[in-house]
Amino acid sequence: MIGIYGGTFDPVHYGHLRPAIDVYTELGLSEVRLIPAGVPAHRDLPVASPEQRFQMLLMAIDKVAGLSIDDREIQRDGPSYMIDTIRSLQAEFANEKFCLIVGMDAFIGFESWREWKSIVELVNIVITYRPNFDINSIAESELKKYIHGAQTKNKDEFLASPAGHCYFCPVTQLDISATKIRALVKKENKLNFLLPDVVIAYLQQNQIYQ
Numbered sequence: 164m165i166g167i168y169g170g171t172f173d174p175v176h177y178g179h180l181r182p183a184i185d186v187y188t189e190l191g192l193s194e195v196r197l198i199p200a201g202v203p204a205h206r207d208l209p210v211a212s213p214e215q216r217f218q219m220l221l222m223a224i225d226k227v228a229g230l231s232i233d234d235r236e237i238q239r240d241g242p243s244y245m246i247d248t249i250r251s252l253q254a255e256f257a258n259e260k261f262c263l264i265v266g267m268d269a270f271i272g273f274e275s276w277r278e279w280k281s282i283v284e285l286v287n288i289v290i291t292y293r294p295n296f297d298i299n300s301i302a303e304s305e306l307k308k309y310i311h312g313a314q315t316k317n318k319d320e321f322l323a324s325p326a327g328h329c330y331f332c333p334v335t336q337l338d339i340s341a342t343k344i345r346a347l348v349k350k351e352n353k354l355n356f357l358l359p360d361v362v363i364a365y366l367q368q369n370q371i372y373q
């Protein structure tokens with residue numbers, strides 16, 4: 164099963180990379196594909212260009228087993244809808260199963276994603292969460308009904324099914340966000356240990372976020 168990990172990655176940081184590795188390992192996925200959005204559908208335009216965000220991802224995952232990058236969203240015109248990405252991946256890898264990896268913060272707003280019900284019919288969902296997260300804090304909604312029907316704690320069952328299941332995966336908690344990193348660059352503060360050194364050097368060389 165291939166993991167799909169979308170985001171703006173403006174820039175990529177350890178709060179993306181460590182959870183990606185955690186999910187890869189916990190579920191024994193064949194790979195996790197990091198897919199930078201070209202034009203994000205649900206938020207403001209990124210600051211760095213698609214090419215810069217892709218380049219930073221390339222450098223960040225260089226030689227890291229299990230992680231790969233996919234440029235289909237930045238090659239596509241128009242807003243980057245996950246449903247289009249999933250259909251495109253399924254057309255390309257007809258014999259593969261997929262799971263979409265989403266942080267709990269992003270999953271809370273999942274009902275606003277284009278064709279979200281089609282997404283959960285086409286792939287499984289991995290929700291990364293904080294260990295003390297209480298599922299009862301999600302308001303009664305179509306999304307909650309989906310969780311009740313789809314949730315499994317059985318990894319084998321999850322991995323055997325092509326779609327229709329969701330799995331809550333605990334990941335390393337790193338309080339890092341791209342927003343915080345962009346703010347630190349503006350204040351000329353140090354970025355060490357928040358993101359890979361090669362990415363820090365790239366930001367400096369190209370004067371991004373200054």
Ligand code: ATP
Pocket residue numbers: 169170171172173177178179182264265266267268269291336337338339340341342343
């Ligand atoms: P920004 O601060 O610009 O909003 P971000 O750091 O939240 O960006 P995104 O590219 O928007 O990063 O996030 C992509 C995915 O990574 C989302 O599913 C999000 O939940 C997850 N994610 C981002 N930061 C973390 C983190 N520190 N720990 C776990 N998951 C994270």
